[in-house]
Amino acid sequence: MIFTGDELLRGDIVNSNQAYLGERLLEVGLFATHALTVADNLGSIVEAIKAALAREPDVLLISGGLGPTEDDLTREAVAQALGVALEHRRELLQQITARFTFLSMNMPPSNRKQAALPVGAAALPFTGTAPGFWIEAGTTLIAALPGVSRELRTMWEEELAPIVRSRLSIQTGNEGAGVIVRRLRVTGIGEGTLADALKDLPWREQGVKFGTRAGLSGITVILRGGPAKKARAGVLYLESRVREILGDKVFGVDEADLAEALGQVLRQHRLTVATAESCTGGLVAKRLTDIPGSSDYFVGGVVSYSNRLKTALLGVSETLLATHGAVSEPVARAMAVGAVSRLGADCAIATTGIAGPNGGSPQKPVGLVYVATSVESEIEVARFTMFRDRDEIRERTAQTGLDLLRRRLLKRRPVDT
Numbered sequence: 001m002i003f004t005g006d007e008l009l010r011g012d013i014v015n016s017n018q019a020y021l022g023e024r025l026l027e028v029g030l031f032a033t034h035a036l037t038v039a040d041n042l043g044s045i046v047e048a049i050k051a052a053l054a055r056e057p058d059v060l061l062i063s064g065g066l067g068p069t070e071d072d073l074t075r076e077a078v079a080q081a082l083g084v085a086l087e088h089r090r091e092l093l094q095q096i097t098a099r100f101t102f103l104s105m106n107m108p109p110s111n112r113k114q115a116a117l118p119v120g121a122a123a124l125p126f127t128g129t130a131p132g133f134w135i136e137a138g139t140t141l142i143a144a145l146p147g148v149s150r151e152l153r154t155m156w157e158e159e160l161a162p163i164v165r166s167r168l169s170i171q172t173g174n175e176g177a178g179v180i181v182r183r184l185r186v187t188g189i190g191e192g193t194l195a196d197a198l199k200d201l202p203w204r205e206q207g208v209k210f211g212t213r214a215g216l217s218g219i220t221v222i223l224r225g226g227p228a229k230k231a232r233a234g235v236l237y238l239e240s241r242v243r244e245i246l247g248d249k250v251f252g253v254d255e256a257d258l259a260e261a262l263g264q265v266l267r268q269h270r271l272t273v274a275t276a277e278s279c280t281g282g283l284v285a286k287r288l289t290d291i292p293g294s295s296d297y298f299v300g301g302v303v304s305y306s307n308r309l310k311t312a313l314l315g316v317s318e319t320l321l322a323t324h325g326a327v328s329e330p331v332a333r334a335m336a337v338g339a340v341s342r343l344g345a346d347c348a349i350a351t352t353g354i355a356g357p358n359g360g361s362p363q364k365p366v367g368l369v370y371v372a373t374s375v376e377s378e379i380e381v382a383r384f385t386m387f388r389d390r391d392e393i394r395e396r397t398a399q400t401g402l403d404l405l406r407r408r409l410l411k412r413r414p415v416d417t
Contacts (some may be wrong), residue, residue, distance in 0.1 A: 001035040002048050004064040004074060005147055008037050017063050017145075017152055024156055026181045028164050030059060031226065040065065045077035053081070053137055059164060060140055064147030066130040068110040074144050075133075079118035082137055086116045092123050092131060099126070127154045134163065141167055179226035182239050185252040187218035187403050194219060197245055206234030216395045217258065218251070248407050258399060259287040259294075262406040266297040266347070268414035271376075273405065274345035275301035276314055276335040278326065279353035279369060283398035299345045304335070314338025325364070327352050329381045332370035336381075340374050347409075348374040349401040353386070355393045369397045373405045380408065 001021055008015050015037065022032045034055070038048045045065070052060050065074030079086045093115035100107040117123060117133050124132035124143070128151040134143040143160050145152045186194065191214045198221075203210050208231065213220040223238055225231025243250050251261040266273055275284045285301035288294050302313050307326055310316040316334040324330045335350035353369025360366035367386040372379055382404060386393040 001032055002045070002052060002060070002062045003035070003037045003147075004040060004045055004062065005037070006040050006071070008064075009039055016149055017147070020149070020153060021061055021063070021156070024161065025059070025061075026179055026224070028161055029168055029179050029226070030164070031179045031224070033057070040071035040073060042073045042077055042080070045073055046081045049077060049081035049142075053140055053142075056138070057140055058168070060137075060142045062142065062144045063152060066114065066132060066144060066146050068108065068112075068114055072113075075113075075116055075118065078121075078135065078142060078144060082118060082135070084119040087119050089115050089117055089123065092117070095125075096131070099128075124155055124159045127151050132160070134160065179224060180232050180235050182223045182235055183254050184221040184223075184239065184242060184246075184250050185218055185254070185256045185258075186221055186246060186249050187251055187258055187399060188249045188407070189219070189246070191219055194221070194246070198242060201238055201241055203238065206238055207231050208234045208238050210238075216392060217399060248410050251403070251406065257287075257291065258402050258406070260291045262402050262409075263288070263291050263294055263297055265406055265409045265414075269409055269412060270415045271346040271409070272297050272299050272344075273347040273349065274299050274339040274343035275401075276339035276348060276350040277301060277303050278305055278310070278335070278351060279355045280351045280394050280398045280401070281305065283394055284349050284351065284401050287398055287402060300343050302339065302343070310335065310338075314342060327354055327364055327368060327370065329370055329383065332372040332381050333379050336372035336374040336379050340377065346376055347405060348372070349405055350374075351397050351401055353393070353397060355390045355397075357390060367393055369393070369400075371397065371401045371404055373401070373408055375405070375408055375412075380404070 001018060003015055003018060007013050018035050025032050036048055038044050062074055065072045075086060093112060096111055096114055097107055114131060118135055121133040121135040124134060128146060128148060130146040130151060132145045132155050134141060145155055191212055194212065208223055208225045211222040213222065221242060223235050225235045251258055277284055282303045288298045304310040304313050307321050311318055314335050315338045316331055320330055320334055332350050332352050335352060336348045339345065339348035339350060350372040351369060354360050354364060354366050356366035369384050369386055370381055372381045384400060386396045
């Protein structure tokens with residue numbers, strides 16, 4: 001993959017296209033071996049293309065440099081690297097002109113250059129005003145995509161991905177050939193502990209590569225093997241072993257969301273949930289309501305940041321607050337009781353803690369949080385010391401609350417449908 005643009009090298013924008021294309025290539029059965037960012041310089045781009053072609057990849061993707069300005073050089077660079085001329089495509093100019101007309105805009109003369117493609121290239125229909133193109137160079141398919149993320153993603157999904165899949169099928173004689181990837185979403189365990197738990201699995205013997213990607217929303221365990229025809233059994237076998245070892249810490253696959261996973265379990269049990277939040281400031285409720293259809297099980301929440309509102313809205317006694325403090329196990333428990341009784345839910349998640357950066361003490365340091373979960377009046381409270389900055393403490397606490405309730409419900413037998 002080659003990405004062009006001075007703005008990428010300066011750090012003016014983050015290159016999200018690299019992560020997106022890397023994921024999408026795996027889906028069609030290809031593993032990206034190189035990714036290079038190059039300045040808007042014709043010689044540098046030509047050199048990068050020639051170096052990439054020398055490795056004889058199945059696919060070379062180039063992103064950026066398809067606009068109308070002087071520093072948009074991808075068309076010229078591909079033509080020069082392949083030793084072919086640029087040719088003006090009348091039908092492509094008509095499409096670009098029609099695009100401006102559709103947008104009720106006058107087309108500047110500079111946009112005419114976008115109708116020029118290397119000889120032998122095929123245009124890729126566009127969603128903005130920058131047509132992409134693809135061309136064969138020996139055994140390599142070169143594809144040029146816009147740098148604008150929205151346009152690149154649409155062009156890949158609707159136009160280029162089917163071309164790549166078809167090409168791989170013809171080359172291998174097997175539509176299922178290529179790389180097989182499984183991504184398991186995990187929470188409630190540290191990356192080091194997870195690696196230790198899985199280190200003795202027969203990765204090498206099964207021809208499977210193992211990796212992890214950690215973030216605030218949990219860890220993604222990535223299992224990769226290829227070609228798929230030979231590796232599928234190994235990947236699926238090791239996936240089953242990982243699930244067996246990690247148990248209910250696995251909450252989904254690919255881009256699964258923990259709040260959605262909790263929602264599915266709530267639906268299975270025909271239960272509703274409410275939230276009572278202090279340090280998380282409504283993040284738990286936001287995570288739940290980010291999921292379409294969450295009104296089936298989420299009844300509402302209370303953000304009781306002050307002690308006065310903990311008492312007025314949730315019924316937490318003033319004596320309890322004075323004796324134990326807002327950040328304590330008894331108060332977290334009382335908040336969960338109040339969420340269930342005042343909001344009329346079957347379940348509840350309550351959070352209270354010290355998110356920082358100030359407000360901590362030796363007895364109650366920054367990062368101390370209590371998370372209470374209630375399931376039909378049975379309440380459990382867990383104490384944690386979260387780390388890093390205020391935002392991460394809050395995000396981790398919300399993630400923990402969702403996970404604790406999910407795992408409690410998984411131990412119950414779902415309601416028969």
